[in-house]
Amino acid sequence: ALFPPAFTGGENKAVAATVDCNPRYVYLDPYEGAKAVVAEAARNLSCVGAEPLAVTDNLNFGSPEKPIGYWQLAEACRGLAEGCRELATPVTGGNVSLYNETLDSQGNPQPIYPTPVVGMVGLIPDLSKICGQAWQVAGDVIYLLGLSESKITLGASEYLASIHGIVAGKPPRVDFDWERRVQKVCREGIRQGWVRSAHDCAEGGLVIALAECCITGKRGADISLKLPLDDSQRLDEVLFGEGGGRILVAVAPEQQEIWESYLQENLGQNWQKLGKVGNSEIGLRVLSSDGQTLINARIEEMGDRYLKAIERRLAVYTNTQER
Structure with a gap:
């Protein structure tokens, strides 16, 4: 969300806000999960060109009178505190909701997933220099900024939960030094006018982030992925790892040369040129470097799944209740 200049004294500044x-x-x-909440919130702000400023939190947990519930609350608070210190985003307020439980099929109380929601605000110095996640122009060059594949994992991923019905493993560990570097590069690219769209890779991994850019921009993308030459990484990990x-x-x-020079200076080798933005007809095409087709999806199909998911889920629930 963007708040216009009227909120900042009439100057050409604005405030961006996100909840994660x-x-x-x-x-x-x-502990690691709570740190990741803070990091993702800051990343979302950086993707529109905003400098992260401050945090409010909403801590939703089960019973702290149970050992696991107390441990989850204490560790999550420790992770939030560390994340906020690392990114210099003080906590200005918040609230706590405890004893959130429901009954399972046998009538036993089950706590909700621990959910420390972070609301973060950031400053946009110039409202004319912002961007969103949607592809803007066919022919634009697509880049991935960030850590190498060795830092990507299927543990705790959306892929495991949605495709395999498994909630297991360790979530990715946050590298705050790297978060600060990547986010700064993104913000500077936006402010210099080099970057026309930006979107973070979060739940679902790289392919889902690409799909979201295609859906919101109604433009396709031709992507070529450099896969490991050995068997050190699974293909589904490359595509959907988080x-x-x-x-x-x-x-x-026309900005490609100066942008790549800036990336080389600030990120070293930790970036990739993935491909180009296409038109609405081509959809999302992801190929391996040797020409193997990995993903081929039309924008209409992706948009249908993405935009009507809640409607379909509610329809299934309603039909089940009526029976």
């Missing part, structure tokens, strides 16, 4: 939490991460590792400090950006071809 991945309860599955926190359930599997409260890890912090990764941002997709699209840059105008």
Whole structure:
């Protein structure tokens, strides 16, 4: 969300706001999961060109009178505190909701996933220099900024939960030094006018982030992925693995040289040129470097699944209740 200049004294500044939490991460590792909440919130602000400023939190947990509930709450608070210190985003307020439980099929109380929601605000110095996640122009060059594949994991991922019905493993560990570097590069690219769209890789990994850019921009993308030459990494991990400090950006071809020079200076080798933005007809095409087709999805199909998911889920629930 963007708040216009009227909120900042009439200057050409604005405030951006985001709300984030991945309860599955926190359930599997409260400390690392809570740090990841703060990092993702800051990353989302950086993707529109905003400098993260401050945090409010909403801590939703089960009973602290139970050992696991107390441990989850304490560890999540420790993780939130560390994340906020690392990113210099003080907590200005918040609230706590405890004893959140429901009954399972046998009538036993079950706590909700620990859910420390973070609301973060950031400052946009110039409202004319912002961007969103949607692809803007066919032919723009797509880059992935961020950590190497060795930092990506399927543990605690959306892929495991949605495709395999498994909630297990450790969530990715947050590297705050790298988060600060990648986010700063993204913000500077936006402010210089090099970056025309930016979107972080979060739940679902790289392919889902690409799909979201295609859906919101109604433009396709031709992507070529450099896969490991050995068997050190699974293909589904490359496509759907999750890890912090990764941002997709699209840059105008005429800015490509200066942008790549800036990336080399600030990120070293930790970035990849993935492909180009296409038109609405081509959809999302992801190929391996040797030409193997990995993903081929039309924008209409992706948009249908993405935009009507809640409607379909509610329809299933309603039909079940009526029976």
